[in-house]
Amino acid sequence: MKWKIGAVLFSICLGFWIQSSADEANTNKEGTDGSDCFVASYYFPNYHYGDPRNEKVKGKGWSEWELVKAAKPRFEGHHQPNIPAWGYTDEADPKQMAQKIDAAADHGI
Numbered sequence: 197m198k199w200k201i202g203a204v205l206f207s208i209c210l211g212f213w214i215q216s217s218a219d220e221a222n223t224n225k226e227g228t229d230g231s232d233c234f235v236a237s238y239y240f241p242n243y244h245y246g247d248p249r250n251e252k253v254k255g256k257g258w259s260e261w262e263l264v265k266a267a268k269p270r271f272e273g274h275h276q277p278n279i280p281a282w283g284y285t286d287e288a289d290p291k292q293m294a295q296k297i298d299a300a301a302d303h304g305i
Contacts, residue, residue, distance in 0.1 A: 243261055265284075
């Protein structure tokens, strides 16, 4: 019987500790609005020409943009291919990458 009471008390204490930890993690930090949402960005930097690994497998001048250009609609309403707003850029060009970095920074990423 004592172990049951101990288990219940332990569970209650654990629940309070978890809740207080969650509350502390969600407190309003400087520069945030206190919401439970955050923004993360994953960037795949392979949209450039002249990568020897790609050229070995796919041929000279190939880049990931070829996959984007060749995309076909798979169902009704599926708009493909999507043409990038800034065009088919070469990510090896520092000016084009600076444009993307600036756009992300301007939008809080």
